[in-house]
Amino acid sequence: SRQESRQSIQKEKPLVTVDQSTLIEKEESATGAVTLAVYLKYTKAIGLSLGLWSIIFSLITQGSGVYSSIWLTDWSEDPNAITDTSVRDMYLGVYGALGGIQSIALFISSVALGLGCLKAAKELHDKLLESSMKMPMSFFDTTPLGRIINRFSKDVDVMDNVLPATIRAWLYFLFSVIGVFVVIGISTPIFL
Numbered sequence: 001s002r003q004e005s006r007q008s009i010q011k012e013k014p015l016v017t018v019d020q021s022t023l024i025e026k027e028e029s030a031t032g033a034v035t036l037a038v039y040l041k042y043t044k045a046i047g048l049s050l051g052l053w054s055i056i057f058s059l060i061t062q063g064s065g066v067y068s069s070i071w072l073t074d075w076s077e078d079p080n081a082i083t084d085t086s087v088r089d090m091y092l093g094v095y096g097a098l099g100g101i102q103s104i105a106l107f108i109s110s111v112a113l114g115l116g117c118l119k120a121a122k123e124l125h126d127k128l129l130e131s132s133m134k135m136p137m138s139f140f141d142t143t144p145l146g147r148i149i150n151r152f153s154k155d156v157d158v159m160d161n162v163l164p165a166t167i168r169a170w171l172y173f174l175f176s177v178i179g180v181f182v183v184i185g186i187s188t189p190i191f192l
Contacts, residue, residue, distance in 0.1 A: 042163055045123045050116030055171070057109035062175035064102040066183055071095055073187075110168070117164035124159055128152065 043051060075081055075091040082088075132152070140148075184191050 042120055042124070042159075043167075045120035046113075046116035047119055050112050050119065053112040054109050054116060057105045057112065058171045058175050060105035061102050061109060062179045064098045064105065066179045068095060068098040068102070069183060070186065071098060109171075113164065113168055113171070117160075117167070120163075121156070121159040125156055128155065 071091070071094060075095070078087065078091070080087045081091055132148070
């Protein structure tokens with residue numbers, strides 16, 4: 001209402017004037033690393049179920065990849081696999097099944113993470129828009145519209161494009177490193 005608008009203008013900080021004819025405030029920006037709280041807020045917005053599905057199927061993807069390597073080692077060391085076609089077919093069938101499991105698990109993990117990131121981006125976009133609309137009128141008087149749109153579009157771009165790719169890469173490398181340690185632990189436990 002008009003009365004609330006007048007009250008909000010009276011409560012706000014005084015405007016910084018560059019010269020006597022402008023009311024535009026100098027833009028403030030944070031520098032440094034993104035805090036852990038920001039990442040936690042984003043992962044919370046993804047949701048527990050979609051996040052867990054993505055992690056579980058990422059583990060299955062990596063596990064089937066590791067087991068494929070172990071299976072190939074066993075296959076190459078089996079002298080019967082060369083002459084006995086039934087043994088060769090068994091090794092080939094299991095290896096193909098592991099590849100299929102790995103592909104399906106990777107697809108499900110990617111879809112779950114994609115849906116979770118889409119959910120998080122929508123939720124955080126709505127919160128950003130809502131908080132922007134609740135700003136006092138003096139904010140819009142002192143901040144150029146281009147600056148607001150530019151900041152808004154950059155934040156939405158990061159939520160839509162950068163964070164999902166970063167999370168996907170982080171999960172891939174985390175489980176790849178764990179997989180390497182598992183293979184090392186199985187093949188040469190003295191290194192652990």
